[in-house]
Amino acid sequence: MVTRKLIGQVTVDEKNEIQMLFERRNGLNELAKILTADNAELYEKLVKDLGETGTKFQAWWDTMGEKYRWESAEGGNWEINFDTCEIYLVTNE
Amino acid sequence: MIGKDNHQNGWLTGQTKSITFIVTKDCQLACKYCYLVGKNSKERMSGEVAKQAIDYIIAHESDFLEESVVWDFIGGEPFLEINLIDQICDYIKIELFKHNHHWFNSFRFVFTTNGINYNSDKVQSFIKKHKSHLNITITIDGTRRKHDLNRIWKTKEMEKGIMPKPEEERGSYDDVVKNIPLYLSQFPNASAKVTISSADISYISESVLHLYSLGIHEVNINCVFEDVWNEGDDLRFEEQLTELADAIIDGGYYKDYACSFFTEHMGKPLDCKLQNQNWCGAGRMLAVDAAGNFYPCTRFAQYSLREKKAWIIGNIHDGIDQNKLRPFLTLDRCTQSNQECIECEVAEGCAWCQGENYDAADTPTVYQRATAICKMHKARVRANNYYWNKLFRKLELEGIAKEEAEKHVKKSNPEIC
Amino acid sequence: MLQYLIILLDDTSYSYCHYSDIKTERRLIGLDTLKRGILFAMKENLNIQFVYPDYELPEAYREVIDSIDHTDIKPSAVSDGADVVVVNGCRSLEQMTVDIGVSYVLRTDKSDLFANYRLIMEVLTQATRVNVVLTDVETFTDDDFAGYKRVLGELSENVEKLYVGGKTPQLNILTDRMMLDRMNNCGAGDNNLTLAPNGKFYVCPAFYMENETNDVGDLDSGLHVKNKQLYKLDHAPLCRICDAWQCKRCVWLNRKTTLEVNTPGHEQCVAAHLERNASRELLSNIRKCATFLPEREEIKEITYLDPFEIKEQW
Known part of the structure; x- marks a missing residue:
């Protein structure tokens, strides 16, 4: 059973930052479905961007986790609600 | 610890530009309350017109500074042109990315559909491909008797101006409601x-x-x-x-x-x-039709107007005449x-x-x-x-x-x- | 409130404004229509302005026209007795005899004005008033605006010398704004309407020239100006907050450029603001030399040339 526990909140600016990365990552993932290696230049740009965006994405969670000292759990993950800026700990029990 | 995001709520909060492609003026239905007086099966957007519209919009990024964009597809019934729409969506994604356009970080493809084709292979394949950027609304008017009162199938005779007798009208409720479970499973x-x-x-x-x-x-x-x-x-x-x-x-x-x-x-x-x-966002939106003309909103295209001339604000070749937008942007x-x-x-x-x-x-x-x-x-x-x-x-x-x-x-x- | 009735005496009556002389075939207003137009104006308490073609009118017409106090707007070819004389192009000023007490309307376009604006100065040394009408203002580009600003600057230097020297000729694009304390626009559709040779009323002559079906009534059924509030300043969101008070606020150009009679296009606004700013400079310079219009406030310095640019601050 999945449980969600409210463990903190980020600022609107911080939320905007991760939301933008989230949107970009979705865009890149979908683009990967339609771009082929034939379009070498663009394909290379996409691969590079996917890597960079993924790194920034994880860096945000690392930085925020450090900053706010959020509770964590083995096998769990953090989730953000973009409407409320709230952070949840999601675990599978 | 891995961070995740609540996808269903994911959308930036700043200003959003709505850009509407009038991909077809055709529809399977002939809803009695429909404001589109000029529907027809002839005016279908070509891929070339769509591309030129996108090229113009992307090349004029400084005129479109809204944080986000909604690419809206309207008809008639937009899903009648699912192949074209799929091409357009691919092209938009590629071009936004290629040009490092700020909208690549914040865009949606939006549809209001009669829901009839929703379960077709083509529409389902489209949904799978573009899922994280889709917002689809199915029009269903309620109970069978309410829905079928207005939302009836178009007949060949109607195209000749011959309206069916009430007892001959065929409602579309069953054809839409059967797709609702699938729709809700994909968009809860x-x-x-x-x-x-x-x-x-x-x-x-x-x-x-x-x-x-x-x-x-x-x-x-x-x-x-x-x-x-x-x-x-x-x-x-x-x-x-x-x-x-x-x-x-x-x-x-x-x-x-x-x-x-x-x-x-x-x-x-x-x-x-x-x-x-x-109240209305006309003028802050942009619509483009099969002829490549731009409008302040789809409601100003000729097929939407009973009495007046279309309010054209430009076209894909000459661009947008900003003067034609001033009345909308100063309207209170x-x-x-x-x-x-x-x-x-x-x-x-x-x-x-x-x-x-x-x-x-x-x-x-x-x-x-x-x-x-x-x-x-x-x-x-x-x-x-x-x-x-x-x-x-x-x-x-x-x-x-x-x-x-x-x-x-x-x-x-x-x-x- | 309606105050003026403009009567076009012929389809070839000279344009005294932005619109072109499109109609080339003579169609003299019927004498009976003319009489009924005058009667209408008398009953509605309107001042009449007659707009003439370039040929002499029959005697019977002259008698009818003279039966009422009025203003005559005539082309220079038949300018005897005119209150306002219309000339096309700066070069026409060269051969013109200037009459004191007569106002001159100079219809010019950008290429003519930029090349020949000095001719305006010569006329101003003799004339009481010159109205410059830019017939292609809606086509002005940024380069054209730069050119117009330069022309206004040079005209201003000369006007300043005349004023400092004791002469006070009026040049609409430079001196009107100094004299005004509120909007003073064309007023078509609001304080004036036009009677055309066909016996129908129009918002202004341009609407008639463009399409005779643009009428807003006729002598038989009276006036039917629909949405007449849109010709008033308080229903013009851009103009009601604007202080380029000398602007013609041409409703015909508005409709041509923006499709709405109450909304000016960018070009009309920028041209009017260049004039406003040139007037500001002129007023300031004259005041450095003498006491001038002491009851008028300074014209404020502003940072925009089109009120549309600051609409978020309204």
Whole structure:
């Protein structure tokens, strides 16, 4: 059973930052479905961007986790609600 | 620890540009209340026109500074052109990325569909491919008898101007409702769009409840803006909404279901200085048709207009004539309203469509507000007052203070065009 | 409130404004229509302005016209007795005899004005008033605006010398704004309407020239100006907050450029603001030399040339 526990909140600016990365990552993932290696230049740009965006994405969670000292759990993950800026700990029990 | 995001809520909060592709003027249905007077099966957008429109928009990034963009596909029935739409969506993604356009971080593809083709292989494959950027609304008007009263299949004879006898009309309810479970499995938070006309007022309450029973938690519903209302419609409307209010409150639906008819913020007088904003977004949006012409909104294209000439603001070759947008971007509520509207005690929440204003105006202007909806708005205000008074009292008796009430009520997000 | 009736005496009556002389075939207003137009104006308490073609009118017409106090707007070819004389192009000023007490309307376009604006100065040394009408203002580009600003600057230097020297000729694009304390626009559709040779009323002559079906009534059924509030300043969101008070606020150009009679296009606004700013400079310079219009306030310095740019601040 999945449980969600409210463990903190980020600022609107911080939320905007991760939301933008989230949107970009979705865009890149979908683009990967339609771009082929034939379009070498663009394909290379996409691969590079996917890597960079993924790194920034994880860096945000690392930085925020450090900053706010959020509770964590083995096998769990953090989730953000973009409407409320709230952070949840999601675990599978 | 891995971070995740609540995808369903993912959308930036800044200003959003709406860009509409009128991909076809054809539809399988011939809904009796449809404002599109010039539907036809001939005017279909070509891939080349769509590409040129996208090229123009992307090349003029400084004219489109909104943080986000909604690429809206409209018809007729947009899913009739699913192959073209798929090409357009691919092209948009590639070009936004190629040009490092700021919209690559914030875009959606939006559809309002009659839902008939929803389960087709092509539409399903499209949904799978573009899922994280899709927002689809299926129009289903409610119960079978309400839906089938207006939303009927088009016949070949209709194209020749021969209308079927009432007993020969074929409703589309079954063809749409069969796709709702699939739709909700793919978009659990999806809403339904419902239109009210004079003929189906008596079925409003049962229809909203029916949609809830299908698993649709948000019903966006509105009366048509055209001058179609008959004597006594307002009273029947008020009665229906009051009945609906009782059902929603007594049945406890308000906790998890929303209906856009009921909103806390409506029915108060408005100040001409502090509350003078235009209601409609025409001019802040952009529509493009098969001929490559640009419009301030799809409602200004010729197929939407009964009386007036299309309001063309440019085309894909020459670009947008900014002068043709100035009237929209300087339009305010009071300048276009008559004295009765300005002084109206229940003005708040009274909507208008700039295209209908233009079409119904005495001269070719967007500065004359159509008031055909007046008595229906007033009826809605009375029912809305009843709804909130009853709900607040119920919550109060349950020990929930008025200030806390909103946490216990699902809000609707009425779409404002 | 309606105050003026403009009567076009012929389809070839000279344009004294932005619109072109499109109609080339003579169609003299019927004598009976003319009499009824005058009667209408008398009963409605309107001042009449007659707009003439470039040929002499029959005697019977002259008698009818003289039966009422009026203003005559005539082309230079038949300018005897005119209150306002219309000339096309700066070069026409060269051969013109200037009459004191007569106002001159100079219809010019950008290429003519930029090349020949000095001719205006010569006329101003003799004339009481010159009205410059830019017939192609809606086509102005940024380069054209730069050119117009330069022309206004040079004209201003000369006007300043005349004023400091004791002469006070009026040049609409430079001196009107100094003299005004509120909007003073064309007023078509609001304080004036036009009667055309076909016996029908129009918002202004341009609407008639463009399409005869643009009428807003006729002598038989009276006036039917629909949405007449849109011709008033308080129903023009851009103009009601603007202080380029000398602007013509041409409703015909408005409709041509923006499709709305109450909304000016960018070009009309920028041209009017360049004039406003040039007037500001002129007023300031004259005041450095002498006491001038002491009851008028300074014209404020502003940072925009089109009120549309600051619409978020309204």
